[in-house]
Amino acid sequence: MATVVCLIANRATMPLTEHLVERARRALPESEIEWLAREEACELGPIEIEPATAQRAVRNALDDAPVDVCALPFEGRRKRLLLADMDSTILQVECIDELADVLGIGERIAAITERTMNGELDFAQALAERVALLAGLGVAQVDAVAETRTPLTPGARTLVQTMRAHGAHTVLVSGGFTLFTERVRARVGFDADEANTLEIADGRLTGKVVPPVLDRHAKAQSLARHATELSLSSDATLALGDGANDIAMLQAAGMGVAFRAHQTVRAAVPLRLDVADLTGVLFLQGYRRDEFAAD
Template identity: 55%
Template sequence: MQHSHVAVLISEPGARALSAAVLAAARAALADAGEPRILDKGVAAEIPCVAGADIDALRAALAPAPLDVAILPAEGRRKRLFLADMDSTMIGQECIDELADYAGMKPHVAAITERAMRGEIAFEPALRERVALLRGLPLSVVDEVIAKRIRPTPGGAALVRTMKAHGVYTMLVSGGFTLFTGPVSAAIGFDAHRSNLLLVDSGRFAGTVAEPILGREAKLATLIELRTELGLAASETLAVGDGANDLAMLGEAGLGVAYHAKPQVAASAHVRIDHGDLTALLYLQGYAREEFVA
């Protein structure tokens, strides 16, 4: 039997839900499945399968276990270019919402952020509206927000550093701000970062952002630009995000992953990760736990 694809099963890390019984149920749901390869005991495994394997049947067989499931081509799984969104993806927060809290505007700004990330309103005007509400806020609050409120998403550093150790170029590309992407990209280990520039006047936010705004189309353009510069095929690229402004980038990538994403994004991406941490992106590529770079 020629197994052209693999089914990848990834547990919520704390649950370690990938038991022998779960693996047996998965194999039974996959016609002509091969022997499982354990990537991390209790957490991740891959099962050789044939093209056209029914992912919905597989999910149904494994419910209600806290597992993410993907069916991917067996060849070309390890990527050579990685682009990642920042807010609510590589970090657990939305930076503009945290800044707005210092201006007493967090509920209002967070509501706009949520609508923009769900694709209910256009990203660029929503960003201008939110930035205008920050006018007069001292620039010094950025350091406090980073120190006290911004936390990397579990598994992010291992994801980036493992891929870099295998020669992958990594880019943090965000509709947020350079004041945050600079420190965050350095802390996690990205090669580079791109985002928006908040304008400052006499040590305070001017309430404006430099144009053109880096949004959905700019993220897509960044992926295409880097892919071309590196001489890569589309299939050799990986992107991850959670919001509507990530959709074009995720769709263009060889593997686009919706990470704990808004419904529209989760429904559209090649793969959705709802339970695993960011190391799930390594398991999707066939990396075993012992290959991770801490």
Template identity: 55%
Template sequence: MDAGRDWLAEDLAVDAFLSGAGHDLADLRVRLQAAVADDPIDVIVQPTMGRRKSLLVADMDSTMIGQECVDELADLVGLREHVATITERAMRGEVDFESALKERVALLAGVTLAQIETLLTRITLTAGGRQLVHTMRANGAHTALVSGGFTQFTEPVAARLGFHETRANLLEIADGALTGAVVAPVLGREAKRAALVELRDVRGLPRDATLAIGDGANDLDMLREAGLGVAFHAKPKVAQAADARIEHADLTALLYAQGYRREEFVE
């Protein structure tokens, strides 16, 4: 039964409350998503209690930024289309992430650090990302950028967005250029989940106090481990498996999902 509504941002984001107990959230989620399938509306179904999270763990490529950095690197050696095809298959879960990463990086041998610095100017931040990180930080949350990408990109991106910390893969470098190898161990699907667990447990947080966001198959375990795992403009397999998905809105949707009002956002 509908027990009322509360607009968090006029004509943009609304809380709709259901009275009573014992609701099947999974069934309700499916029915509501089906009801708005033809409209540009995102629906997140969750308990009211514990909505505001104390830990944010976010993927980077095609989530917090608009690019896949390995594809941008491949553009420098004329292999963008080939590498992008492998990336797409890996993100869809059609090929093993670690093997696909090593295969793509091997093709990048010879790319210089100077070229990477130039590439950084191409990186665009996803709309709402700064507000998401800054608002959660201002309200006491810890924020971590955890990526299957590379530290050469995650560190400057994390600084631009305001994350407390970042974890990512390290490209092997010799004489100012990439060797075509990734320094072991590779941060992939299981390592992302493990990072969330470690960051949660070291702070003594319950599972429900955590929020994770990503778009690819290597994010799935991390999303499932979080109290609220959000598939953001994700690959179909990921969107279907996640408990929550954002297909239309920008990253501020994750603030509305936590009950923040627009006037509470920190720019």
């Protein structure tokens, strides 16, 4: 199997130097260097070696250098379907934690969120518990949080716009809430969004989710459904997320990327981006920076 190893640094904090790249290349005899973005991203290969072996060899050669190292099959890297998680992936925050903060119960809810996303609590039960604590919050307050406290992760728009420009279908999937995903879909330019609907009565949250609840199985099921609708094999799909409820989707996708992910997710998924922003997901697909859509 022909493999490439993608190296991605964060140019703002520590550029990818030729010295580092040469160190990596020596771990993969006979590989060639192909730069995707100066001082930021390159790939080594293609060479006949298993991805896991190549990734380990290069990671070891770079010690703890702040560089993402991802080995992938050389062929078929440009994906036709993207499913991306919202909270702490496309957005820099967890929306439910921001809502709780407005209510003055931020720490209480954030602790549950953290344990849920690390897989320590049942997703559906933890969601119900946290939503119940939001009862009484006005929809106008939710709208204000959605407008002012949901910063995008750098690279989000470029990722989605570039994949769309190359014919991919892009879906925002969230165990969070449609009050947020609908806005984020529009801001980033996704084709579609899927999330839980918060029940509203008299302009206030009732503290309940309208069934059916999107649980930890929902995202993998959504990936399969969209692939079938588009007549795509799973090889042509890409999934992106950071939390325990993303693991099944990440493992089912042709390319599953754990983005600045919780420990349980990092252990379950071979491809990880810890240093790069979301444009790293384009480099993994072999896009050069000069092919990116304008933000």
